[in-house]
Amino acid sequence: MLSKSCIYGIQATIYVAANASQEFVPISQIASELKISFHFLTKVLQQLTQEGLMNSYRGPKGGVALAKPSTEITLYDLIGAIDGTSIFTECMLGLPGCGIAEPCPAHEHWTKIRNELTVIARRLTLDTMAKKAGELNVRLTDEFRYAQKLFPSIKPVNGAQA
Amino acid sequence: MLSKSCIYGIQATIYVAANASQEFVPISQIASELKISFHFLTKVLQQLTQEGLMNSYRGPKGGVALAKPSTEITLYDLIGAIDGTSIFTECMLGLPGCGIAEPCPAHEHWTKIRNELTVIARRLTLDTMAKKAGELNVRLTDEFRYAQKLFPSIKPVNGAQA
């Protein structure tokens, strides 16, 4: 569904939103905590910066920060900035100009799903996701649980690693 | 969302389902009518054959045919056979083992969408889509309209080409 770039972008922005204490968060910190390739993540976040969703600052004490309050950035914005909005508008069969005038055989059903996805993505804010990420057992990546970072004594529910 | 292979497979099977008159439909016929690369489509349909959704027959008068009645093949079957069922089960962020035990911050909302997608894909049969494909102005590919093939005098609603 989503590209790797997009997934990394979402995870990173949630991480930044949850670190409201830091003014600018260095990309190296995000990358090492979330176990994402630093150089690759750098490109993704540069794109979010160019799209106006983040601010960046160079030099010591530099890093990236949200350009707007986390309540005003939605999942739709993030996906749109990285993968583009075609998911929310395109034909399931990839035909150009999806519409009732020239529908494909799945149009009626696909648009229903697509519209619900759009509504949910527009409603779901970074703030909501960051709060959720702070709950117990919620994970941002396969490795990273925010609750575990705050309270290292907490063990995950299915204790794979000791 | 869907790979090109999957889209071609869906278009081709709808085409075959709509051609109920022919016993076996040659892949070359499907490819030329739907303007899909013959060799590429061949591979896709081979996969559907191996998955048990289609039968094939070599030699003159050969081709491919549905292995089951078109009322018993669903969009879910087609997608599952080509792209796999991960769309219907995987985490939006690609995390392994999507579940309420270790959710990601979007789990709750994504599973809602995903479940509706699954229900619709399981309900939508080839028969339904083939019937829809026969309606006026419904297109199977950018180029191919079934109604136009049956009644060449009919012009598309937004007459791009003369």
Place this chain on the structure above:
DNA sequence: CTTAATTTGGACAAAAGAGTCTGAAATCTG
């Protein structure tokens, strides 16, 4: 002013997806 930390911007490599081609095997027709 010098050094270290950081983003920026691009080049480059590896992997996966999409598409092309060729030859072999099966099957019908005459």
Place this chain on the structure above:
DNA sequence: CAGATTTCAGACTCTTTTGTCCAAATTAAG
């Protein structure tokens, strides 16, 4: 049997995505 038609199987190329790396520009701190 001979020849034509068709699927089957695999090698190969091209493009996009993913990932790695390095040098230049910016800024804070001593």
